[in-house]
Structures are given as C-alpha cells and as structure tokens.
Amino acid sequence: MAHASINSDPGEWGWSTDAGERARLLQSPCVDTAPKGDGEASSDGPHRGTTSTLGAIFIVVNACLGAGLLNFPAAFSTAGGVAAGIALQMAMLVFIISGLVILAYCSQASNEGTYQEVVWAVCGKLTGVLCEVAIAVYTFGTCIAFLIIIGDQQDKIIAVMAKEPEGAGSGPWYTDRKFTISLTAFLFILPLSIPREIGFQKYASFLSVVGTWYVTAIIIIKYFWPDRDMTPGDMLTRPASWAAVFNAMPTICFGFQCHVSSVPVFNSMQRPTVKTWGAVVTAAMVIALAVYMGTGICGFLTFGAAVDPDVLLSYPSEDVAVTVARAFIILSVLTSYPILHFCGRAVAEGLWLRYQGMPVEEDVGRERRRRVLQTLAWFLLTLLLALFIPDIGKVISVIGGLAACFIFIFPGLCLIQAKLSEMEEVKPASWWALVIYGVLLVTLGAFIFGQTTANAIFVDLGA
DSSP: OOOOOOSSOOGGGTTTHHHHHHTTTTTTOOOOOOOOOTTTOOTTOSOOOOOOOHHHHHHHHHHHOOGGGHHHHHHHHTTTTTHHHHHHHHHHHHHHHHHHHHHHHHHHHTTOOOOHHHHHHHHHHHHHHHHHHHHHHHHHHHHHHHHHHHHHHHHHHHHHTTTTTTTTOOGGGGGGGHHHHHHHHIIHHHHHHHSOOOOGGGGOOOOOOOOHHHHHHHHHHHHHOOOOOOOOOOOOOOOOOHHHHHHHHHHHHHHHHHHHHHHHHEEEEEEEEOOHHHHHHHHHHHHHHHHHHHHHHHHHHHGGOOOOGGGGGGTTTTTTHHHHHHHHHHHHHHHHHHHHHHHHHHHHHHHHHHHHHOOOOOOOHHHHHHHHHHHHHHHHHHHHHHHHOOOHHHHHHHHHHHHHHHIIIIHHHHHHHHHHHTTTOOHHHHHHHHHHHHHHHHHHHHHHHHHHOOOOOOOHHOO
C-alpha cells in the first residue's frame, strides 16, 4: 500500500490538478496495528514539503469546491431564504475553520501525515478504525451521487439533441436514463477506475476545476440577465421552522468538506506551523464561501422555492451556455469518481490487510486480482443504487451527514483527547475552554449526523 506522499515539484501544487496526488491525500496508512511511536518518527518531524502559503490556499480551495455547489441554491431555499442561508453558512464557517486548525495541531503533536493516521494516533485504535470506515462509506456514497448527477445532466443534453420539448414523455430506448448512465459508466468510469495509479488524469482534472468555476459564473450571469421564459417561484424570507434550517446543514457540510485531505496539505507546506495554517484555511474558506454564496444566492433568487436540488435542472434544456456548464459537470464527475473510488479502495484495502495481518509486500498477481474484484464490486453497487435512487437531494443529505463527522466529530474528539493527555500538567482556564469547545464540536456533528440518518430512515418509511 502506498503511503501518503507529497509532490516535490512546487509547480505541481499551484492548482492541485494532479489526480494521482489528490487521491493519495486520502489513502489509508500502512497496515501496522498501531500508529508510529516517537522512536519511529524522523528527527525533524513529519515530511516537510515545498508548498508555498499561496499554493496551499489554492489546494484547499480546489479540494473544497466541486459538484456540491449545485445543491446550494436548494439549501438556501430549505433554510428559508437568503438571510437565513447566509447566517447559517457564516455560523458554520467558524466551526469548519476551527476543525481544520485542530487537525493541523494534532498532526504536529502526533507526528502523523494523514487524517486517519492522526485520528488513530490521538484517539486510539477503535476511533481510528471508525474513521477509516467512515471515509470508505463517504467516498462510496459520493460516487453514487456522481452517477446521479451524470444522469441528470445527460437527460437535459439529450433533450436538446433529440429536440424533445420540456416535460416530454418517454423517448426511444437509447435515451432512457438508466441506459445512458450505464453506458457512460461502463465506457468511461470503469476503465478509469481499474488502474493501480491514476496520475494520468492530471489534465482532465484541470478541466474539471475550470468547469466548476464556469458553472458558478453562469449561475450568477443568468440571475442578472435571465431568459424571458424563466419565472421564479415563491421567494421565502424566513425559515418555516428551526428544523428546516437544520435540514440545510448537510448540504453545507458536503460542500465545505476538505478536512480529510487537509492534513497532508498542511504537512506539505514549507513552514507548517499552526498559525500559518490558520491563515491559509481562513483565506481558502472565505474564497469557497464567496463561490458558494454566489451560487446559492443567485440560484435561489432566480428560481425561488421552485429551485431543483440540482440547480442546473431548473434551467431550460435549450440554453447553450447552461448546456456547456452541464458538459463541464459531467466531465468533472467522470474524473472525480475514479479518484474517490481510488481513495475508498485504498482505505478498504488497508482495513482488510490489517484485519488479515497480511504484509503489504505481497505478490503482484494477488494484488491485481483483488484490486479488479474490489473495483468491479464497488462500481456495480454504486451503479445499481444510482439507477434506483434518482433523487440527488436524499443522497447529498446522507453523505452530508457523514461529512459532518469529518468536520466536527473527529476533530472534536482529537481536541478532547489531546487536552486530556495533559491532565497531569497545570491546567489554565484555556484548557477547560478547549475541552468544552471539543465537546461542542462533537455534539454538533453528532446532531447533524443523527438528524440526517433519522430523516433518511423515517422519511422513506413514511413514504
């Protein structure tokens, strides 16, 4: 199993477009039964990279932004309008940034280089294994969401190519949603997912980054210069209830979740200090906030309460500029699925090898056979679920709840455990404040995760 590594070429880090490197940020640690002890760490601490402060800002921004921005206009609608949506994002941003700073502090204290290794070292074996399982489930759920997004965008593009009117009934068999998703997945996603390394996706990943920014620009432009046939629905000015506000939290968590990849980015910096990292993540989150707010506010004000969970579905099929945005989104998820699958497969592989007590250095044939079987099982399961769960809103809600674990629960547990380990020392007032803040993070994350899980179970049962 390859360990998490950081590029030594500063040019590679400018915009974090190297797909192989982005995938390695999430890989499972070695299959040791315990984290590295002090004696195993190098004398100068974790690996020191060559990433500049500006480069680190752009890496974190690109790790944060993605297809999740399509759901932010619906999140504003769920929260109860522009004012409620802005207030909710601003309030959550404080906790999101603090979680990133806590992870850097714990990484430095534990001398570990990846998210799961930090959790393992600070919180112990059980929490570390739970963290790895959460990463695997999160990447699996996100892959399902990506396939649904492909189907949503293809439906609109096919409608334009076939010159079908909006809301038309079923067309020819080859335009059926299940067929088009399956065909795209087998032709593009499966071949890209099988290789052991995926660094060859570097240039396609760069295009997906450009596409993300293009989508935001189009949504903002279409608000100021809307098409004549676009009529907004009701404009909500206040939330229907507190529960409605909380229901918007999973989408925000899904959009801002970059915490898993943040630890290797921190250790790749030229001067990885917690103070510098705090400035990096604050700047990065402010940039991401501007993008998400621009998308959320303009998308919501364009369509009001009638906005779709995927905002691009609200625009007319024949709009050329929006069609280009849909094509960019398809390209983005086509390249992102293999990266996330690679991450989930690496974590699952680490868990399996650790459970079996097998060495990493095994024969190539066994590794290749297991990798192909794992890839096929992962691919077919995500495809089947995507075909029969067409509502992207439900999937985003569930994986947004899991994202809350990475943003709040695990950083909060790390902070509590790190401070409890100092119990033999004299405890200043700040010690108690940090422990209480860690408890607050864990409580908030558990609330969001519990709420989304309950909604997924009881709403479906009620339906």
